[in-house]
């Protein structure tokens with residue numbers, strides 16, 4: 001048997017499983033609580049409850065990790081906005097700034113990680129576990145009132 005064949009098959013099976021996972025699968029409470037820097041309100045939210053935004057502090061954006069890709073792969077937000085990475089795959093992923101400024105840590109299947117944009121800039125990020133998973137995040141300065 002060729003070494004690595006088993007893990008390749010497992011990866012393929014995981015990909016197929018991810019492709020057919022229901023889009024509206026409910027999040028599990030324990031995965032929400034295990035996110036690295038949860039907003040307090042999110043950490044105590046019951047499973048399936050809508051996530052409260054940061055009241056008066058910008059827009060909430062969601063990036064899904066699905067079928068070994070970030071969706072959307074390009075996202076523009078403003079300073080003060082919140083970005084939530086949500087792992088829809090049956091395997092762990094990370095969202096890791098390629099320059100090392102921020103890192104979600106390992107997000108298990110169904111887990112999410114919330115991050116608030118603090119400064120303008122354009123960064124590429126990737127999954128540290130699957131470096132072919134890449135995306136770009138642009139943070140724009142908030143327009144003067």
Ligand SMILES: [Cu+2]
Nearest residue numbers: 093127129130
């Ligand atoms: Cu990954």
